[in-house]
Amino acid sequence: MDLELGQVDRRYESLRTRSKSRERKLLASLAEIGQQSPVVVVRDAAALVLVDGFKRVRALSRLGHDLVQAIEWSVGEADALMLERMLRGGDADSAIEEGWFLRELTTRFGLGLEELSRRFDRSKSWVSRRIGLVGELPERVQSHVREGAIGAHAAMKFLVPLARANEEHAVRLADAIAPLRLSNRQVGELYATYQSSNADAREILMRNPMLVLEARAEIAADGAAPVEKLLEDLHIVAAVARRAHTRLVKGAVDGAGEEAREAVRLACGSAHGEVERLKRRSDREAKHAESDDAVGHPPAA
Numbered sequence: 001m002d003l004e005l006g007q008v009d010r011r012y013e014s015l016r017t018r019s020k021s022r023e024r025k026l027l028a029s030l031a032e033i034g035q036q037s038p039v040v041v042v043r044d045a046a047a048l049v050l051v052d053g054f055k056r057v058r059a060l061s062r063l064g065h066d067l068v069q070a071i072e073w074s075v076g077e078a079d080a081l082m083l084e085r086m087l088r089g090g091d092a093d094s095a096i097e098e099g100w101f102l103r104e105l106t107t108r109f110g111l112g113l114e115e116l117s118r119r120f121d122r123s124k125s126w127v128s129r130r131i132g133l134v135g136e137l138p139e140r141v142q143s144h145v146r147e148g149a150i151g152a153h154a155a156m157k158f159l160v161p162l163a164r165a166n167e168e169h170a171v172r173l174a175d176a177i178a179p180l181r182l183s184n185r186q187v188g189e190l191y192a193t194y195q196s197s198n199a200d201a202r203e204i205l206m207r208n209p210m211l212v213l214e215a216r217a218e219i220a221a222d223g224a225a226p227v228e229k230l231l232e233d234l235h236i237v238a239a240v241a242r243r244a245h246t247r248l249v250k251g252a253v254d255g256a257g258e259e260a261r262e263a264v265r266l267a268c269g270s271a272h273g274e275v276e277r278l279k280r281r282s283d284r285e286a287k288h289a290e291s292d293d294a295v296g297h298p299p300a301a
Contacts, residue, residue, distance in 0.1 A: 002067045005060060008039075009047045012081065013054050015100045018148040027059045035060065038069040042080040048072070051080045052088075078109045082119060094152030096145055099134035102127055136160055138167055141174040149178035151187070158191035169194075172206045186213055237275070 029036075039053025050057060051073070060068055073080050085093070085101065093101070102120075105111045113124040120127065134142065137160050144150040150159070155174075163170035173194070177187065190209050193216065194202055205212045253261055 001070055001072070003041070003048060003070045004066060005057060005068055007048055008041065008057060008068065008070075009044070009049045010054065010057065011049060012051060012104070014146055015097065015104060016054060017094070017097060017146055017152055018055075020148055023055055023059065026055050027062060030056070030059050031063055035069050038071045040073055040080070040084065041070050042073050042075060042077055044077055049077060049080075051077070052084045078105060078111070081105070095130060095133055095156045096137070096142070096152045099130040099132075100142075103131050103134055106131065133160060137163055138171050138174075140171050144174050144178040147178075149181060150174060151184050154182075154184040154187035157184070158187050162191060162194065169202070169206060173209065176206055176209050180210060182209075182213075189213060189216055241271070241275075 035056060037056075039056055040051050041048040042051055043049070048070070053068075053070075057068055073083070075083065081101070081104075102116055105116060111119075113127050116122075116127045117124045133156065137145075137155060141150070141155060141159055141163065145152050145155045159170050159174060162173065173190065177190070182190075190205060190212060193212055194205055197205065248264075253264055256264075
C-alpha cells in the first residue's frame, strides 16, 4: 500500500544509529531507480508506526516524495520490534543500540528484566547492564552516536567510563570530536591521553583534540624504525590501490569522456611503473642480503 509520508509515525527512529555514507548511497539509488522494497508499519490505534525503513523514509522525504510504499504487519508493536530485530540480525547491533532497544521495551511496554532476558535468551544481568549503559551516557553524547558522528563502540569503550568519572568532560569531549568523525582508535588515543594528563593538558585536549592527535602521530613517527615507516608506506600503497580498483569496478569511468579515460589509463600506468621500480629495488636488497649472509656464514665442510 502507498502511505503519505506525513502519516508515518517514526517514534522508534532514535533507536538506530545513522551512517552518512550509507544514507548517501540509498539517496542516490532511490533517485535513480525509485523505492524497490516496502517499509514495514504496524497499527497503534489510528497511527501507523514505522518499525523498519527509517533510512528509506528519510531519503524519500529529502527527495521531495509524498508517498512511501509500505506493508502492514498484523502484530503488536513490541512483537513487531522484536521480529524486525531478529530478521535484521540483531546481534550486529552495538551495546548502546541494544541498550536503547531494551530501555524502550521497558519504559513503553512495561516488560521486566525476566521477560526481556527470556525473549533475548540472555541473563537478567546482561539486560540490566545494557539498560544501565545508556543511563550512564549523557543524552548529548548519545545524540552524537545516533547521528553517526561518534562510533557506538568508541562511545561504549571510552566515553562511558569518562562520563562515570567526569560527565562534564565527557560531554565537552564528545562535542569537540563529533565534527571530526574520528575512528575508534583515535578516540581511544584521546581517552588514553586524557587519563595520563594533568588538568591543564586535559583542557587543551577538550578544546583542540586534533592538535593532540597530530602531536601523538609526530612522536610516534619520530620513534619508529625506518623499516616500520617503510612497511607503513607499503600498506598505504596497497590500501590506495585496492580503493582505486573498487572505484573502477563500481564504474568510476562509466560515462566519462575519452580524454578522462585516457588520463585514468596513463595514471594507472604511472602508478604501476612506480610499484614495479619499488619491487625491483626490494628484490635487489634481498639478493644483497643473501649474498652478505653467504660471505659471513660459509657452508660447513
